[in-house]
Amino acid sequence: MNDQKPVLAILGGTGKEGPGLALRWAHAGYPLIIGSRQAEKAQATAAEINAQLGIDTVRGMENSEAARLADLAVLTVVQSAQLEALQSVREVLQGKILVDATARVDFRDPRPPAPPAAARLAQDVLGPGVRVVAAFQNVPAHALKKDLGGTIPTDVLVCSDDVGAAQQVIELAKAVGMRAYYAGGLDNAVVVEGLTALLISINKHYGAKTASIGISGI
């Protein structure tokens, strides 16, 4: 049991991005719960992470139950599933932090999304009792699964109207080898979503797979 570390729930944690983030946080010692619409899928992903790390503490359960038991939840579903997922956890997240990693960009036809940011939708659905933080929209899923002790070659831009909540998420990112910066209020997150479209375009043009963004000069 970690005295200081919050219990994390990765909602939609069986998708493309969620398992890699979960693996990293579990490896860093965070109590971790995988959430999914189907408890069985969540349990299967939890079992994979436990096996990879040689532990048995990662649990899997339905999204709302995972959110209920967590101190902080990270939403890593695809855009089309975002609204339903948010509605299913609205009640149990009151008083907590929700990290929204949604990027409204189609990988086959990448275009910058219009404001408001996906995370602003999350704030509107969840209401003022939940502190919403936008982060991790651009983290390359494949980079999360290798070299667990190493750094992730991207910087995380963290947007929230609540600077204190953002700071907690910055610490979460740093704990698993990412540099992270507070990049302003929640509305700024639309730019971070749009960066996904640019990184896809850059990868296509240069025949690369791992274009990523970094901040310097501060």
Add this chain to the structure above:
Amino acid sequence: MNDQKPVLAILGGTGKEGPGLALRWAHAGYPLIIGSRQAEKAQATAAEINAQLGIDTVRGMENSEAARLADLAVLTVVQSAQLEALQSVREVLQGKILVDATARVDFRDPRPPAPPAAARLAQDVLGPGVRVVAAFQNVPAHALKKDLGGTIPTDVLVCSDDVGAAQQVIELAKAVGMRAYYAGGLDNAVVVEGLTALLISINKHYGAKTASIGISGI
């Protein structure tokens, strides 16, 4: 006379960003014309650049005359002046490249702008006979004026529907010590505009002045 280098016009070249870019390109040997709504102001800026570099080849004139004599024009006006400037050079730019550096972000109240990108407006105003490229929206003006031989601590994201035109602008950026990348079609430029809002937010939060963006992993 440079055989290979295009003649550049910096439209709105007496503002905040234009003189620094002009200084760099003139130093790199590009034939250079400063444009302004008022020929006298353009001539004064040209004289300053000539004095700083110990040359006498930089000229100043009214925007449309500068654009008429140039092979490639760079628009560096504030947002409120963009439309009028574009209309004044529409005819003389046909068949040429227009680089639009407009970022629709208020420094006192930075918010991400909505699509369409400012450079898309430029393309619509100028018509299909002008190849519009969006670039240089985030280059810190103060960095351009010092250490002329050094590199500029930011990466330039170059967006255009015409890859060949974008490549010419990438070469222009590289010629003055900036790394530059093709970042997709003109519509992607709205994200680069929005990055200005994020960089302002980052600077405010961290008490910095020089936050900048970089691309890695390609």
